[in-house]
Amino acid sequence: MLSVVDGIFIFVVISESVLGVLGNGFIGLVNCIDCVKHKFSMIGFILTGLAISRICLIWLLITDGFIHIFSPDIYLSGNLLECISYFWLIINQSSIWFATSLSIFYFLKIANFSNTIFLWLKSRINRIPTFLMGCLLISWLFSFPHTAKMINDHKMKNATVWHFNVSRSEYFIKQVLLNLGVIFFFTLSLITCVLLIISLWRHNRQMQSNLTGFRDVSTEAHVKAMKVLISFIILFILYFVGITIEISFFSVPENKLLLMFGITTSVIYPWGHSFILILGNSKLKQASSRALQQLKCCEKRNSLRAT
Template sequence: MLSVVEGIFLFVAIIESILGVLGNGIIGLVNCTDCVKNKFSMLSFILTGLAISRICLIWLIIINGFMQLFSPDTYSSGKLIEYISYMWAIINQSSIWFATSLNIFYFLKIANFSHYVFLWLKSRINRILLLLVGSLLISWLLTFPQLVKSFNDHKMKTRNTTCPFKTVKSEYFIHQVLLNLGVIFFFILSLITCFLLIISLWRHNRQMQSNATGFRDPSTEAHVKAMKVLISFIILFILYFIGFAILMSYFAAPENKLLVIFGMITTTIYPWGHSFILILGNSKLKQASLRLLQQLKCCEKEESLRAT
């Protein structure tokens, strides 16, 4: 049984997951409709893929957390942990790849640098994104053999010792670093592009402020807003990896349920928080979400009238 504090934290994690599914569902639906109605857009494709991968990621975090909390024996034994690990490798890397691609897309479209390397990359934005697709496939190809080897080693040591977990525990975190090399690469690349874009926006904002005549330029406000969005994304992105590390530390302290729930909360903040940042920063997504809320209110009123 869970304590009162653990129950409250678990409730928060569930609310976060519901908000994340709703927010990413709106993003995916709006951009997928745009791809069907209009011509193919690289930005719509990235946002649709990002939303779908994050919905799958949220479900996987919640299922994984519930299995660790309420059925730890079933979770740690048998094939279940292997299946979850394979799904996690695909979904986690895909989610971070789409986020990195989105950051690179905005960086090459919005940033303003005079360096010839940046201008060369800017003129070849579609090729850069195709190159990133290749890097994702390479990351998968490198990850799956490591996963298979890790599970085979674990099975061999389980047969040869009466206390397998203590033998494997010291090697577990090394395996995790090797398994997430692709994720670390995308994470670093995403942070670099975000910081460069913030520098570009900050320089442009200073130039516009020096040329301003006392009135607040709408373009200046747009740049300030963009910088706030990027800083928020960086904070959420770092929180996601902190939460991921907390969930991995469960294997060092499997009896600590509060640690698992806190890891669920910290990890889920990123996929739902960033989705609402994207919605608030995009007029089309904001209008779609407002229309959805109005339709829900109308449905509630109709049901109340029918009940009376």
């Protein structure tokens, strides 16, 4: 029997999921329409892939969490555990792959360095996702065997309870090996964010030396990109904390409140960053404004018809 607090958490999780699906669905729809009307663009592909992967991530987090809350015995039959584990591995790493590609794309488009390596990368900006895709495939090759081993190690002996019979250090090493790809991509995002801050600092110094007292277009672009990147880093850390809380639930399976708190925390990342992307992207922001105006017009028409 669920308590009032449990009900509140479930309501919050469902609300977050709806917002996440709507926000990411809007991003994917706008970019797909733009690609059909005009032409294929790398930024449109990255944003569409990011939106789709995050919608899948939301559904996976919610499905897995609700199964643990309402029907934990389902995991005891069939291969549901293996399916969810492998699917989560693919979706989770794909999501951060798209986010990292977006971070590098913003960095190479906006930052201003005279370094030879930076100029070389800038001239080959459309090839960067291909390189990162290779890194993603290598990450999957490393992660799948470790996932299979962890499933076998952590499965129940007597088909009734979970057991954790490994030391903390061994478990930590296994988690690091399992998430090598995530760590690599997240590190790249951190590096691009720091380099973008350095680029903004150098640009502001140059503007001050030229006695320019207003913020130019380049400064505005730097600030918008930094907001997107910094918010991604903060929300992803929050997401990682939520996943850690969910994993700790297996050591105390009777504490469902801990699991629901972890789900609530982890879902903030895929829905929260989607709205930050909408507000930070001029095309998405204009499209959202037009959509809201059309909704208001429809409401007015319906109210006039009702009267």
